[in-house]
Amino acid sequence: MSFSFCSLSSGSSGNCQYIETKNAKILVDAGFTGKRVIELLNNIDVDPKEIDAILVTHEHIDHAKGVGILSRKYNIPIYANEKTWIAMEPIIKTVKSENIKIINANKNFEIKDILVHPFNVSHDALDPLGYLLFNEMKKITILTDTGCVNEGIKSKIRGSHLFFIEANHDVEMLRNGSYPIYLKERILSQKGHLSNDACLEILNEVLVGENERVLLAHLSKENNLPQLAYKIIHDGLKRSGYDVDKEVNIYLTNRDNHTEIFHI
Ligand SMILES: [Zn+2]
Ligand SMILES: [Zn+2]
Incomplete structure (x- = not known):
């Protein structure tokens, strides 16, 4: 076993993913109050004191809310790029300078035995x-909050053993739903979120059918249904010829509960 991965919570009300290797314990995002993140960690018997790092994808509140509090309380280094640091400062407030780790897209760095590739x-x-995480021969993709995925990203994420990938909305539900027009347009734009169909399209291009785990992430409460997202992707991959449930396994993530702990 190389990695353990647990989605502590995923969705527009907050995101926090836990990743463990032999030597490292990290979080990707901490978009809840510090108290809630501690609770979420306690639920899977992880002591927040042991967290080695928090990687931040971007400054939105559902990803950054608890980052500062956790860093101050447990002396945890925070990894984010320069612009994200500037944008999230009002949210996370002052943290110790030694815990400010500035990273750059496409420049790999290490957290103990995890090699991290931000893109x-x-x-x-x-x-x-987004992030790729490597340990021993295993690779994890973290890909949420993106309106589109280009060929460059697809070639990076291909060959991952676990995909934590956004299936944010069903286009029809969003179009017919109660969101104001500007918000619908924002979500549907190139700088919005991936729909169930877009997620399927990407998976169709990157899965190789070698026992990959696919975790559907960041599902909208208003504009998606877990069973619908699951069905579109599950059945779509089957239609493409994947031996789903055998060569490729699909899982839902939850807004208010953690997933099982995946060992890869
Ligand atoms: Zn988000
Ligand atoms: Zn966002």
Whole structure:
């Protein structure tokens, strides 16, 4: 076993993912109050004191809310790019200078035995990132909050053993739903979020059918239904010839509860 991965919570009300290797314990995003993140960690028997780092994808409140509090309370280094640091400062407030780690897209860095590769995504934040995480021979993709995915990203994420990938909305539900026009347009734009169909399209191009785990992430409460997202992607991959449930396994993430802990 190389990685353990648990989605502590995913959705527009807050995002926090837990990743563990032999030597490292990290979070990707902490978009809840510090108290809630501690609770979420306690639910899977992880002591927040042991967290080695928090990687931040972008400054939106559902990703950054608890980052500062956790860093101050447990002396945790925070990794984000320069623009995200500037944008999230009013949210996370002052943290110890030694815990400010400035990273750059496409420049790898290490957190103990995890090699991290940040890459640019397309979202209405100042400079949002996705992440690839490597340990031993295993690779994890973290890809949420992006309106589109280009060929460059697809080639990076291909070959991952676990995909934490956004299936934010169903286009029809969003179009017919109660959101104001400007918000619908924002979500549907190139700098918005991936729909169920877009997620399927990407997976169709990057999965190789070698026992990958696909975790559907950042599902909208208003504009999606977990079973609908699951069905569109599950059935779509089956139609494309994947041996779904065997070569490729699809899982839902939850807004208010953690997933199982995946060992890869
Ligand atoms: Zn988000
Ligand atoms: Zn966002």
